[in-house]
Each structure stands twice: as C-alpha cells, then as structure tokens.
Amino acid sequence: MEQIHILTRLKRQKQSLVLPLTPNQKLLGMGVLFAISFFGSFCFGRYPVSLSQLVRILASSVLPIEKTWTPAMAAVVFNIRLPRIMLSSMVGCCLSVAGASYQGVFRNPMASPDILGATSGAAFGAALAFLLGASTSVITISSFFFSIITVMIVYYIGKWAPGRSVMNLILAGIMVSSIFTAGTSFIKLVADPNNELPAITYWLMGSFSAAKQYEVITIAGPMLLGLLPLLALRWRINLLTMGDEACRSMGVNPEEVRMIVIIASTVITAASVSVSGMIGWVGLVMPHLCRKIMGNNYTYLMPASMIFGAVFMLLVDNISRNLMATEIPIGILTAFIGAPFFAVLIFRRDSENV
Amino acid sequence: MIAVDSLTFQYGKRPVLKSVSFTVRSGEMVALLGPNGVGKSTLFRCLLGFTKHYEGTVRIGGKDIKRLSPQQLAQQVAYIPQSHISTFSYTVLEMVVMGLASSIPKYSVPDKGAYQRALEALTMMALEDYANRQFNQLSGGEQQMILIARALAQHSKVILMDEPTSNLDYGNQLRVLKRVNALKQEGYTIVISSHNPQHALMFSDRVIALHNGRVLAMGEPKTIVDASLIETLYKEPVEMIAIGDERWIKPSLERMSK
Numbered sequence: 001m002e003q004i005h006i007l008t009r010l011k012r013q014k015q016s017l018v019l020p021l022t023p024n025q026k027l028l029g030m031g032v033l034f035a036i037s038f039f040g041s042f043c044f045g046r047y048p049v050s051l052s053q054l055v056r057i058l059a060s061s062v063l064p065i066e067k068t069w070t071p072a073m074a075a076v077v078f079n080i081r082l083p084r085i086m087l088s089s090m091v092g093c094c095l096s097v098a099g100a101s102y103q104g105v106f107r108n109p110m111a112s113p114d115i116l117g118a119t120s121g122a123a124f125g126a127a128l129a130f131l132l133g134a135s136t137s138v139i140t141i142s143s144f145f146f147s148i149i150t151v152m153i154v155y156y157i158g159k160w161a162p163g164r165s166v167m168n169l170i171l172a173g174i175m176v177s178s179i180f181t182a183g184t185s186f187i188k189l190v191a192d193p194n195n196e197l198p199a200i201t202y203w204l205m206g207s208f209s210a211a212k213q214y215e216v217i218t219i220a221g222p223m224l225l226g227l228l229p230l231l232a233l234r235w236r237i238n239l240l241t242m243g244d245e246a247c248r249s250m251g252v253n254p255e256e257v258r259m260i261v262i263i264a265s266t267v268i269t270a271a272s273v274s275v276s277g278m279i280g281w282v283g284l285v286m287p288h289l290c291r292k293i294m295g296n297n298y299t300y301l302m303p304a305s306m307i308f309g310a311v312f313m314l315l316v317d318n319i320s321r322n323l324m325a326t327e328i329p330i331g332i333l334t335a336f337i338g339a340p341f342f343a344v345l346i347f348r349r350d351s352e353n354v
Numbered sequence: 355m356i357a358v359d360s361l362t363f364q365y366g367k368r369p370v371l372k373s374v375s376f377t378v379r380s381g382e383m384v385a386l387l388g389p390n391g392v393g394k395s396t397l398f399r400c401l402l403g404f405t406k407h408y409e410g411t412v413r414i415g416g417k418d419i420k421r422l423s424p425q426q427l428a429q430q431v432a433y434i435p436q437s438h439i440s441t442f443s444y445t446v447l448e449m450v451v452m453g454l455a456s457s458i459p460k461y462s463v464p465d466k467g468a469y470q471r472a473l474e475a476l477t478m479m480a481l482e483d484y485a486n487r488q489f490n491q492l493s494g495g496e497q498q499m500i501l502i503a504r505a506l507a508q509h510s511k512v513i514l515m516d517e518p519t520s521n522l523d524y525g526n527q528l529r530v531l532k533r534v535n536a537l538k539q540e541g542y543t544i545v546i547s548s549h550n551p552q553h554a555l556m557f558s559d560r561v562i563a564l565h566n567g568r569v570l571a572m573g574e575p576k577t578i579v580d581a582s583l584i585e586t587l588y589k590e591p592v593e594m595i596a597i598g599d600e601r602w603i604k605p606s607l608e609r610m611s612k
Binding site for chain 1: 399402403404423424425426427428429431432433435438440441442443444445448452453455456458460461462463464504508
C-alpha cells in the first residue's frame, strides 16, 4: 500500500527538467502541436486557402458538402499540398527517429542519421541516376538502393574488423562515407554543366517541391517497415546505452538489438533521403530537443522524436515555400535553423543530463 | 550453485586463466583476491557469458552457461560492475527497472507492475526517495547502491560484484559492504572480487586467491588468509594482528623500507 502511495507521489512529482507534466501528457501536447502544424500548413502558400475552406474541402471527401470552392483550390489542396505536407511530415519523423536511434546504438549524443553513410550512399545513387538520365522514380530507387548498400558495406567492415564493433562501425562509416562522397563529387565533375549538374546540385540540397501522391504511398511502406520495429524495441535501446556488458548481464543480447535498430534506422533514413534529397540537422537537433523535454528514456523519447521531427520539417517546409519568391532548398534551411538552435541547446545544457 | 571446472582462457596467445576450478555453494559469499591483471575480471566475464572463447565448463544452477541465452543467464545471475558511466542520464527508477529486462517481453515496454517491482527493489535498499533523481547526479556510493538495487530487481539468486568498492571513499565502502553483507544474510549467493583483502577477511565465507592465472589458495578466510598469502599475491610485506576474534592486515612498514 505504501509503495502504491509512493508511486502515486512520484507520478505527481516533476517528471523532467522542463514541465511538471507526465510524459503521456507531454506527448499529447506534442500531438496537438503536430495537428496544428499539419493542418495549418495547408493554408500557407501562393494560392490562398482559408482554414474554413480547408475544413470544408477536406471534409468533402467523406461528407456530402456543398461546393463553395473552386476546382483549382481543391486541386491545390489534394494534389499539391497534401502530398507535400504528408511527405515532409514522414521524412521529418523518420530522420528524427533515425537520429535518436543511432545516438542510442552508438552511445553517442552527436550521432545523426548519416553516421553509417546512409546519406552519402543515397546522394551517390541519386547523382549516378541523374548522370545516366534516369526518370524520377529510378532516381529514388537508385538512391534508396545505394543508401542500403553503403550501410551494408559499413556493417560488414565493422563486424569483421578486430576490436570493438561499435567503434569499428563508426570508423567504417567515416571511411565508406568518404568514398561515396568522393564518388558523388566525381559524378558532378563529369556531369553536363547545363542539365545534369544543376539537377544533381539541387537534389543534394533537399526539397519536397516535386512531392507526388504515388511517392508518398510508395515510400510509406519502407518507412513503416522501419518505424515499427524501432517503436517496438524502443525501451531496449535504453539498455544498449548502458554498454554491451551491462546490457547482456540484464538479459538482453546487445548484438541482436543493435542489428535490428541499425537495419530499421537505415531503411527509414534511406527511404527519407531517396525522396527528399540531403536534409541535415533534423536527426541531430530534434532528438536533443526531445531529450530536454521528455528525458532520455526511449519509451517516450522515440514517439516524441517522431512528432517533433515532423513538426520541425513542416515548419521548415512552410518557410521554404513562402519566405521568398523562389523556393529555398530544405537542406539549406534546416542548417540555417538547426545549427543555431543546436547552439542554444548546448548553451542551455544541464551538464549531468546530456 | 556455481561450478567452474578447468576454466582456461587466453587473450590472443597470452594465457590469463589456467585450469581454474572451484565451486560456490548456494547462499555463500565468496571473495576473489588477487593483484591487478591476475584475471579476476576475465573470470567474471566468463561467468557472465560475456565471452564464450574459453576451455572448460562453467555451470550455474547445474546448467552449462554456454547453452543459456542471455535472458536465461540473467535470470540466474545479476552483475554489479565497478562503476557505471552513462552517456545519457536516466532517473534512478528508470535505471532500476532495466534490471527487469529479462522478464519483460522483447517487443514491449515495462508496465506499471515492472515499475512497482523496481520500486520494491529500491525500497529494500531504503532508496525509494531517490526514484525520481537523475542517476548521473548521484555520488559514487549512491550510484553503487542503485546498481545493487538494479541487481536485486533482476531477481537472480546469484550476484557477481566486480570490485564494487574500488571507486568509493571509506564511508561509502563500508556502507556498500554492509549492504552486501545483508544480502548474504537474505540468502543471495555472492561472488565479490576485491582489491582489499581485509574486506574478504571481514565479510566473506570463503576466499579464492588467484595468482598467475591459477587458484593459489581456496578456503575459509581465517584459515587461508595470512601474511604469507598476502605477500605472495601483492608482493608487499604485511603482518597479521589479532584484535579480539578478528584478524587485521597491517602493512609491515619496517620491512617495506628495507
């Protein structure tokens, strides 16, 4: 009875460093913020759509509502903004989750989705496809494929090299990444400077401007395939952060958990980069912001990173398409916003609570 | 409870453990003594299944540990390391609930019952008020107590402690050892490696002295721990002093200066 009393008291106590709310209450708040960002994003753009019109247009797909909007307005909502908003949410969510996962797997707060070379491989794959004059869908497939291949090479080098496997993986990631980055540079060197080179360069800067409905549907499969095991194993990532020996002594096979988490994180990173291009910082900054709000327990950190990753990407994409007459590539904006934001997090860091 | 038979282990070509054999009975507290590098931690690594590249057999609860999964082994043996440096800070309750991992389904998160059991382990150590504090903000002694609570939450009857007091000040050393002694009274089987032979004299039922990768001596501390054993192990002269029923190890400063 006394213990139940203590549990209740603990629940009421301050649960983290920021807000005196329970983790579930915070997640609910984040969910509301995501809903506002998601639906609010429909209203931003060159073609104005008011909130009331948006509600009516969206509701019309399931309810018999009298049409008070132009067909162009409906086309903008369903064919242009919906795929783009969906895609940016999904990519933000996946990159942020991948960053949080890699940070846990490698016990390294500075780890991000490109630590094992997934993004360098994706960039090489896309650049190669551009060079060969491939279609958009082939570029996506090539990028996804090379991203996975890169991480596989890194994984096997890390696994078979003597010594500590985690350190080997990081070193192999640096090495293989460097090779693929050099490969991309070489492709840019030999690419046609009038057509292929600008296309490669623009792709590398990241963008959602070409988001299509089929792309959203196609990429949703691999993203879900990666996200589900990560969500299911999220609590066990806490044990990985304790180190392999501690993890094993508590009954969890660290190699097995690490392998699943790396494969799943790679799949979602590859899927994200293959449709959006190179987008940095999300996978580093958002998990850290969530650690500030939720603490380091992956039970809550993982869903929080998903939500905030999506919110951040929506925010950046809205800025990207509304700030100037021409669209600003996402990769540039995430760096402009993410880097100073990260600096603020560093300065406000509580040294004992990384 | 623990039966180690002809355990031989080498790092590359360097032999560390040479045909080590011993048994530990249920409810017994056994202290492992030996200088740095003698193979105490390696022996623990073998007992905990961290490495399987050894010759000989290690049986815990009658089962060869090479045949046990990490989960099955964790249900038999809990481990308390020298210290724990965490990259990310967790609350004490979050740390302790990790000790229940072997009883939580693989693709699941701890439920209310698991947190309740973790809190019970903290209560056993009289640390329930620490539940919401950050583990990384605690002192070394407090952290060691929390790691003991985590081992208790694991509900294994065997606890291995690798020099649990090596990073602690005098007061914390005594507090941790007092708690370890209480665990022995509660029926846990404990194997503790220690740099301080006096601790072995005071708290253990039996001592295993390792020297050059072999078992040099094994038996009750009052029978086998003497000046000659300590001098052989640590290469420094000592004297044994009797105070009442207890024997104390005193460095022989006179002989040291010679």
